[in-house]
Amino acid sequence: MLNSIFDPGRIKLNLEATTKTDAFAELIETIVVSYSDIDRQELLEAVELRESKMNTNILPGVAVPHGYCPNVHGIIGAVGFSRKGIEFDNVEQSSQSLSKGQEFRKIDVPLGNRVHLFFLLLMDESSREQHLYVLSRLLEFLNSSAFGGIREAKTPQEVYGLLCRY
Numbered sequence: 001m002l003n004s005i006f007d008p009g010r011i012k013l014n015l016e017a018t019t020k021t022d023a024f025a026e027l028i029e030t031i032v033v034s035y036s037d038i039d040r041q042e043l044l045e046a047v048e049l050r051e052s053k054m055n056t057n058i059l060p061g062v063a064v065p066h067g068y069c070p071n072v073h074g075i076i077g078a079v080g081f082s083r084k085g086i087e088f089d090n091v092e093q094s095s096q097s098l099s100k101g102q103e104f105r106k107i108d109v110p111l112g113n114r115v116h117l118f119f120l121l122l123m124d125e126s127s128r129e130q131h132l133y134v135l136s137r138l139l140e141f142l143n144s145s146a147f148g149g150i151r152e153a154k155t156p157q158e159v160y161g162l163l164c165r166y
Helices: 020-034 040-053 095-099 125-142 145-152 156-163
Strands: 066-068 075-087 114-123
Touching (some): 020 075, 020 114, 066 125, 075 125
């Protein structure tokens, strides 16, 4: 499932961004390279609009920024990893609210309000239901032993291989 959303060309292992808006823009740039007919500013505005409604920092160190864009067909994703981490709004996280009773294992990232791993998702309005399924697959991935492999990955292809299991 996730192999149809992400692509090695849209996986950045060393984000250069120092702010979350810059991280969004850097990941959007990987999408625009593949989909030149999509306006980068429209994508960024959609992601920032969604972020302004509710922080997408879903687990310590992990964010899933996303937005609805009329010029996107289906769901397109990008992955970014920041070794230093990027400041995010400080949010109390509740694994119960994320998983409806399922408990998530501890994630080996520094605690606090720095995000190290981004899964950016862009979709059209007709993909809302599929978007929820993608989020459930991402949460399954984040709760698996495969998740730890992202920290060890040396290439986008290695990260993609991990995601392809889900």
